[in-house]
Each structure stands twice: as C-alpha cells, then as structure tokens.
Amino acid sequence: MGGFARSRSGGSARQGRAIVAGMTGERDADCLFCKIATGEIPGDVVHETESTLAFRDIEPQAPTHILVIPRSHQPNVATLAAKEPETALALLDAVAAVAEQEGLEAGYRVVFNTGAQAHQSVFHVHAHLLGGRTMGWPPG
Ligand code: AMP
Numbered sequence: 001m002g003g004f005a006r007s008r009s010g011g012s013a014r015q016g017r018a019i020v021a022g023m024t025g026e027r028d029a030d031c032l033f034c035k036i037a038t039g040e041i042p043g044d045v046v047h048e049t050e051s052t053l054a055f056r057d058i059e060p061q062a063p064t065h066i067l068v069i070p071r072s073h074q075p076n077v078a079t080l081a082a083k084e085p086e087t088a089l090a091l092l093d094a095v096a097a098v099a100e101q102e103g104l105e106a107g108y109r110v111v112f113n114t115g116a117q118a119h120q121s122v123f124h125v126h127a128h129l130l131g132g133r134t135m136g137w138p139p140g
Contacts, residue, residue: 005049005094007101028073033124037071047101051087052094054129063132064102068095075123077112095127104131111139 043055074080108131
C-alpha cells in the first residue's frame with residue numbers, strides 16, 4: 001500500500017478537487033463514484049488513501065453510514081478481488097481505519113451489495129460501513 005492515509009473531520013463536502021494522482025486503475029467516465037473519487041462530484045469525505053476513498057452516504061441507514069470505495073473502477077467486490085487483490089486488501093484496511101476513526105468499537109456492519117437482486121444500485125464496488133445502533137439479523 002504505502003503512500004498516504006488521511007482522515008478528515010468536520011464533515012464538510014469537498015468541492016471539485018481532482019486527486020488523479022491516487023488513481024491506480026481504470027476509470028469509468030459515466031460512473032458516479034468515479035466522479036466522487038476524482039472530486040468532479042463533491043462527497044463528504046472522511047478518509048482517503050492512495051487507492052481508497054471513504055465518504056458519508058447521502059441517505060444514511062444508521063447514525064454512522066459511510067461508503068468506502070477503491071479509486072479504481074471495478075463493478076463489484078468479486079471483480080475487485082479477482083483483478084486487483086492488493087486494492088481489495090487496501091479497501092478492507094480502510095474500512096477498519098474508518099471504523100476506528102468513527103469510534104465504532106461497540107460493533108459495526110460491513111455490507112457489499114452485489115448484483116441487482118441484492119440491491120446494488122451503483123456499480124462501482126463500495127463497502128457500506130454501518131454503525132451507531134443495534135443491528136437486526138437476518139438483514140432485510
Ligand atoms: P448500493 O445500493 O449498495 O449500490 O448503494 C449505493 C449507495 O450510494 C446508497 O446507499 C446511496 O444512498 C448512496 N449514494 C448515492 N449517491 C450518493 C452520493 N452522491 N453521495 C453519497 N452517497 C450516495
């Protein structure tokens with residue numbers, strides 16, 4: 001991994017700043033999360049590394065709901081693991097770092113919706129990091 005890891009606090013949305021230097025793989029010009037990764041669309045960024053970005057979900061399902069993405073475009077976690085295993089590991093490391101940063105030591109849930117039937121709506125792999133409340137099981 002190497003490079004940098006940077007946490008952000010205060011919750012202000014980043015406006016239009018491109019971090020092209022951090023791009024490690026392909027980019028899809030029509031992808032919403034690629035645009036957030038480059039700063040073309042603002043996101044409420046809370047953490048970033050050379051290969052990952054974490055930002056608050058625009059429609060939170062828990063007191064803490066953060067999306068952690070690779071900067072490079074892969075449609076889902078299976079293709080990320082198959083094609084960019086180092087980035088997949090970096091993504092999981094980033095999830096752990098954000099959970100610690102957000103004070104989720106009581107517990108948290110990490111969800112990769114994969115495929116339309118599982119409610120994936122943005123086809124750029126993202127981990128939902130959910131915490132701050134008691135979670136139900138089974139999930140809906
Ligand atoms: P999924 O349904 O698993 O693909 O999750 C996509 C998530 O992206 C949803 O939870 C949305 O609320 C979230 N989302 C969509 N647009 C934005 C945005 N501009 N900024 C932050 N989160 C977003």
